[in-house]
Amino acid sequence: MARVINFSAGPATLPLAVLEQVQAELLDWRGSGMSVMEMSHRDKEFMSIAHEAEQDLREIMNIPAHYKVLFMQGGATAQFSFVPMNLLRGKTSADYVLTGDWGKKAAKEAGRYGKVNIAASSEADRYTYIPDPATWKLDPNAAYVHITPNETIHGVEFHIEPDTGDVPLVADMSSNILSRPIDVTRYGLIYAGAQKNIGPAGLTIVIVREDLIGQAAAGTPGIFDYKQMADNESMLNTPPCFAWYVAGLVFKWIKQQGGLGVIAERNARKAALLYDYLDSQSFYRNPVKKAHRSRMNVPFTLANPELDADFLKGAKAAGLSGLKGHRSVGGMRASLYNAMTLEGVQALVDYMKEFARTRG
Ligand code: PMP
Numbered sequence: 001m002a003r004v005i006n007f008s009a010g011p012a013t014l015p016l017a018v019l020e021q022v023q024a025e026l027l028d029w030r031g032s033g034m035s036v037m038e039m040s041h042r043d044k045e046f047m048s049i050a051h052e053a054e055q056d057l058r059e060i061m062n063i064p065a066h067y068k069v070l071f072m073q074g075g076a077t078a079q080f081s082f083v084p085m086n087l088l089r090g091k092t093s094a095d096y097v098l099t100g101d102w103g104k105k106a107a108k109e110a111g112r113y114g115k116v117n118i119a120a121s122s123e124a125d126r127y128t129y130i131p132d133p134a135t136w137k138l139d140p141n142a143a144y145v146h147i148t149p150n151e152t153i154h155g156v157e158f159h160i161e162p163d164t165g166d167v168p169l170v171a172d173m174s175s176n177i178l179s180r181p182i183d184v185t186r187y188g189l190i191y192a193g194a195q196k197n198i199g200p201a202g203l204t205i206v207i208v209r210e211d212l213i214g215q216a217a218a219g220t221p222g223i224f225d226y227k228q229m230a231d232n233e234s235m236l237n238t239p240p241c242f243a244w245y246v247a248g249l250v251f252k253w254i255k256q257q258g259g260l261g262v263i264a265e266r267n268a269r270k271a272a273l274l275y276d277y278l279d280s281q282s283f284y285r286n287p288v289k290k291a292h293r294s295r296m297n298v299p300f301t302l303a304n305p306e307l308d309a310d311f312l313k314g315a316k317a318a319g320l321s322g323l324k325g326h327r328s329v330g331g332m333r334a335s336l337y338n339a340m341t342l343e344g345v346q347a348l349v350d351y352m353k354e355f356a357r358t359r360g
Contacts, residue, residue, distance in 0.1 A: 008322030011195040053248030070206040071234040076193040080109035089215040091143035095119040100151025127154040129289040150176035157294035180264030199247035202240040271295035283356035301331035
């Protein structure tokens with residue numbers, strides 16, 4: 001078996017133990033005589049998988065009972081629309097803080113449903129920092145404030161949880177959910193596509209405070225309505241069963257590792273290893289303000305971009321995959337999600353050093 005060290009931004013590397021369990025259970029899930037892909041979502045076997053996954057997620061993230069957990073489809077991109085459809089609640093506008101392309105896309109989509117107020121943006125500085133919350137131009141009458149705690153393309157991450165008072169805070173946590181403990185009660189709604197820290201693509205997790213749902217805009221399709229989804233335990237229609245099952249295994253894996261505290265320490269060490277190296281030399285460079293650097297996605301450029309193709313070719317030969325930067329910013333990007341090991345990051349740093357030594 002030749003598995004690569006996979007730095008892809010998503011879909012992304014999964015814990016080997018989880019993949020091995022999926023393999024072991026693939027043909028016959030625990031004596032059911034069938035794979036999870038072949039089960040009715042209404043049968044007790046799948047219902048037990050679904051409930052256990054939710055319970056484990058609630059436990060790991062310490063999600064209070066007055067929050068609903070939804071297992072949806074359509075990716076985070078669908079949530080760019082579902083959020084305003086559900087959370088405008090008769091109000092006219094929402095605040096968006098732009099710290100990267102994903103937040104900008106979310107704001108653009110929200111503009112189809114209501115007025116969008118850009119409360120702060122670092123676009124003019126190519127999204128290399130998070131505007132100080134003290135400078136945000138928040139509207140006290142906004143329906144909600146939307147942030148992207150980790151911008152996957154630009155490698156910018158919030159290391160604080162901003163206080164938006166009585167206005168609910170909505171967070172697209174697609175690329176840093178489950179990377180460390182958070183205080184769920186500071187958020188009105190959290191959403192995340194699964195394909196980074198949760199499991200396979202096709203599943204989107206929504207964690208929403210109960211009092212915010214039930215006032216979807218007229219014309220909102222039932223399947224996009226958080227209240228209808230919550231009332232039907234995310235089974236208004238056939239859910240992404242297999243992705244839900246694998247996500248459940250990932251939640252168990254996180255518990256076995258010791259929970260989000262342990263995961264967070266590991267993630268901090270992994271990121272420090274790479275950033276310390278980046279800051280120690282001038283062959284490679286990361287443009288993000290130090291205090292706002294992402295622990296999950298580390299973009300970097302080579303001083304001489306003509307070497308990019310060679311860098312990637314050598315990386316591939318060394319078993320390092322998925323390092324090409326996003327097409328909109330170029331350069332490289334190493335994604336260090338939960339399933340990436342410290343040894344994997346060390347292998348990357350060793351390769352980068354050797355490449356710089358021979359080409360620098
Ligand atoms: N938001 C963030 C922060 C992302 O990283 C991504 C995907 N990379 C998206 C939204 C879009 O997610 P999806 O492809 O699941 O719609």
